[in-house]
C-alpha cells in the first residue's frame with residue numbers, strides 16, 4: 001500500500017520521462033557568469049596580492065556593502081591582507097571645492113607614477129551620498145590618472161554617518177597597501193568633521209589653498225591650519241603668481257605662531273600650479289623630507305599606533321551607537337521620553353537612564 005502511495009506522489013509524476021538533452025545553454029552561461037562575479041575570499045586575496053585592480057575593486061565593494069554575508073567575506077579578506085599592508089605613506093588632501101584638489105591630484109599623481117610609484121586615491125566625502133560621489137564627476141579631471149595602470153582611483157563610499165564612511169576608507173587603505181600601492185592619497189572636502197577624520201587616518205596632511213583678495217587667513221578654520229603639515233597655494237600661474245607668493249609669506253607667518261607640533265615638524269608653505277605643473281616636485285620634496293624626519297624620530301610609527309588605537313575605540317563607539325539606535329523598542333521609548341523631557345515630566349538624565357537600562361536588559365546575539 002505504501003508503495004502505491006509513493007508512486008502516485010507528485011514527486012514521481014514524471015518518472016520515466018527523460019529530461020531534454022540540452023538544458024537552457026544561455027541560462028547555464030548566465031549562472032557561470034554570476035559565479036565568476038563572486039570570487040571567494042581566497043581568490044580575492046590572491047588577486048589583491050598580485051596587484052589585480054579588479055580584485056581590489058571587488059573587495060572594496062564588499063567592504064562598502066551592507067549585506068552581512070558580504071561583510072563576513074570582507075573581514076576575511078582584510079584579515080589576510082593586513083600582514084601585507086603598512087608599506088605605504090598616507091597623504092590627506094583637503095581644501096574647499098574649486099580650489100583645485102582634483103586637478104592637483106591628477107598632476108601630483110602623474111608626477112609620482114612617472115617616478116615609479118603606485119598611487120591610490122580614495123575619498124572621504126560625507127556629502128557624496130547626496131551628490132553620488134563627487135570624485136566620480138572628478139574623474140574627468142583625472143583623465144590621465146584614471147588610465148594610468150600604476151594608479152587606482154576610488155570614489156567615496158556612501159554612508160549614513162561619517163564614522164561609517166571612515167571605517168570603510170580605513171579598510172580600503174589596507175587593501176590598497178596589500179595590492180602594492182605605496183602612496184595612498186585621501187581626498188576630502190571641508191564638510192563638517194571630515195578633515196579631522198581624514199587627519200586621523202593619514203601620515204601627512206596637506207591643505208590646498210588659493211590666494212584670495214589679500215586677507216588670506218580669513219575664513220580658515222583655525223583647527224585645519226593647526227592640522228596642516230603643509231599648505232600649498234594652488235593656481236600660482238599667469239597673473240596669479242605674485243598674489244600666490246604674497247599669500248605664501250602670510251601663511252608662513254601665521255603658521256609660525258602655532259605651538260610646535262608633536263611631530264616636531266615645522267609646517268611648510270609652497271606654491272604650485274596644477275595646470276602648468278610648476279611646484280609639483282617641490283610638494284613631493286616637502287612630503288619626503290617630512291617622512292624622513294618623522295621616521296628617524298620614530299614619530300611616524302608612534303602616530304600610526306595612536307591612530308590604530310583611536311580607530312579601535314571609534315569602531316566600538318560607532319557600533320554601540322548604531323546598535324542602540326536600531327532597536328525598535330528603544331526608538332519608540334526614545335520618542336516617548338523625548339516628549340516627557342520636553343514637558344518637564346522627567347529630567348533628561350533620568351530619561352537617558354531609563355533608555356539605557358531598557359537597552360542593557362535586552363538579550364543580544
Ligand SMILES: Nc1nc2c(ncn2[C@@H]2O[C@H](COP(=O)(O)OP(=O)(O)O)[C@@H](O)[C@H]2O)c(=O)[nH]1
Nearest residue numbers: 096097098099100101102103234235273274275
Ligand atoms: N589656473 C589654474 N586653474 C586651476 C588650477 N587647478 C585647478 N584649476 C581649475 O579650477 C577649477 C576647479 O578645479 P577642481 O580640480 O575641480 O577643484 P576641486 O573642487 O577642489 O576638486 C577647474 O576649472 C580647474 O581647471 C591651477 O593650478 N591653475
Ligand SMILES: [Mg+2]
Nearest residue numbers: 101102134138
Ligand atoms: Mg574635486
